[in-house]
Amino acid sequence: MADHFLVTGAQGFIGALIVKDLLEAGIPVTVFDLDTTPRRLRLVATDDQIARATFVHGDVTDLPSVEATVVAHSITRIIHLAGLQIPACRADPLLGARVNVLGTLALFEAARRHADQVQRIVYASSIAVIGPEEAYTGPVTDDARLLPKTHYGVFKQANEGNALVYWLENKVSSIGLRPYTVYGAGRDAGFTSAPTKAIKAAVAGRPYTIGYVGPNDMLYVDDCARAFIGCAQVPFQGAEVFNISGVMVTIEEFIAELERVIPEAKGLVRCQGKPIAISPHLDDSRLRRLVPDLPRTPLRQGIAETVAIFRRLQREGRLDLSDLSG
Numbered sequence: 001m002a003d004h005f006l007v008t009g010a011q012g013f014i015g016a017l018i019v020k021d022l023l024e025a026g027i028p029v030t031v032f033d034l035d036t037t038p039r040r041l042r043l044v045a046t047d048d049q050i051a052r053a054t055f056v057h058g059d060v061t062d063l064p065s066v067e068a069t070v071v072a073h074s075i076t077r078i079i080h081l082a083g084l085q086i087p088a089c090r091a092d093p094l095l096g097a098r099v100n101v102l103g104t105l106a107l108f109e110a111a112r113r114h115a116d117q118v119q120r121i122v123y124a125s126s127i128a129v130i131g132p133e134e135a136y137t138g139p140v141t142d143d144a145r146l147l148p149k150t151h152y153g154v155f156k157q158a159n160e161g162n163a164l165v166y167w168l169e170n171k172v173s174s175i176g177l178r179p180y181t182v183y184g185a186g187r188d189a190g191f192t193s194a195p196t197k198a199i200k201a202a203v204a205g206r207p208y209t210i211g212y213v214g215p216n217d218m219l220y221v222d223d224c225a226r227a228f229i230g231c232a233q234v235p236f237q238g239a240e241v242f243n244i245s246g247v248m249v250t251i252e253e254f255i256a257e258l259e260r261v262i263p264e265a266k267g268l269v270r271c272q273g274k275p276i277a278i279s280p281h282l283d284d285s286r287l288r289r290l291v292p293d294l295p296r297t298p299l300r301q302g303i304a305e306t307v308a309i310f311r312r313l314q315r316e317g318r319l320d321l322s323d324l325s326g
């Protein structure tokens with residue numbers, strides 16, 4: 001059966017890049033999202049590319065709608081990204097659980113019901129399942145003790161557990177990935193969106209303050225998209241969860257690098273507050289063994305490529321600065 005990907009949350013930041021990459025590779029893709037506007041897709045994909053995707057307006061908590069989509073489009077591989085981020089889960093934990101946990105269960109249930117067709121689910125977990133640096137000796141491995149400190153992290157932990165149960169009881173194959181801070185054009189929401197907003201502010205010549213300091217792991221969105229697609233395609237049976245690491249830097253070093261890329265922005269971006277209470281030392285060697293040749297874009301290159309996209313949007317009069325005031 002020829003592959004047809006279903007990407008949930010595909011109107012989001014990471015989803016848009018994944019959809020663009022799949023379309024570039026000539027792989028059919030169905031975009032499933034509550035949001036009907038390809039706002040982020042238009043930042044990274046051409047109109048011709050976007051026209052080749054199939055769009056379904058749907059809610060991942062609605063199992064009949066998810067299942068009907070899997071059947072109608074002969075879906076063979078699912079990349080499940082739809083979800084609410086830390087601030088939204090904190091503001092409304094019941095809604096957060098409905099979307100992030102029940103929504104993920106709906107995808108697994110649809111895959112179980114159509115096991116002859118769906119080969120794999122790759123889903124976004126998060127480094128929010130991990131605790132602070134002092135809770136671990138050395139880099140955090142995939143099997144490290146989970147110590148989530150937010151509802152969001154607890155929901156992601158539940159998804160990892162449910163994925164394992166779907167493998168043990170129903171042989172639904174899945175891979176969960178745990179990014180820390182993903183950055184790049186289109187990242188306009190969520191707690192760790194601040195570095196991307198800082199890049200945008202620097203391009204626009206505006207001051208911006210990142211609300212935390214200290215170390216974090218920064219993964220360029222192109223690398224993140226490659227990892228999700230690679231995990232969906234690699235020969236594999238089971239239920240695994242992998243850390244995925246980019247470059248470990250402090251926010252202070254990130255600002256210095258941004259100023260090297262845009263010297264005229266010197267002094268515009270600052271940081272203040274506390275460090276993020278999640279260990280930034282991640283061991284992602286198991287993922288990189290399973291999917292060889294995953295890129296690890298250097299920070300300066302990732303910033304420079306993001307700056308180039310924002311400058312192009314600025315020239316085209318469509319650099320949206322509304323997220324900077326939020």
Ligand SMILES: NC(=O)c1ccc[n+]([C@@H]2O[C@H](COP(=O)([O-])OP(=O)(O)OC[C@H]3O[C@@H](n4cnc5c(N)ncnc54)[C@H](O)[C@@H]3O)[C@@H](O)[C@H]2O)c1
Pocket residue numbers: 008009010011012013014015032033034035058059060061080081082083084085099103124125126127178179180181182183189190192
């Ligand atoms: N961006 C990061 O740094 C990061 C880090 C770790 C994990 N993640 C996870 O990766 C995934 C994608 O992140 P992102 O930054 O692209 O998020 P995003 O907020 O940009 O996109 C999420 C998408 O999900 C959609 N959505 C929300 N509720 C839905 C529902 N009920 N039904 C259908 N669609 C719905 C939204 O409309 C949006 O398009 C999320 O699950 C997130 O928790 C992201």
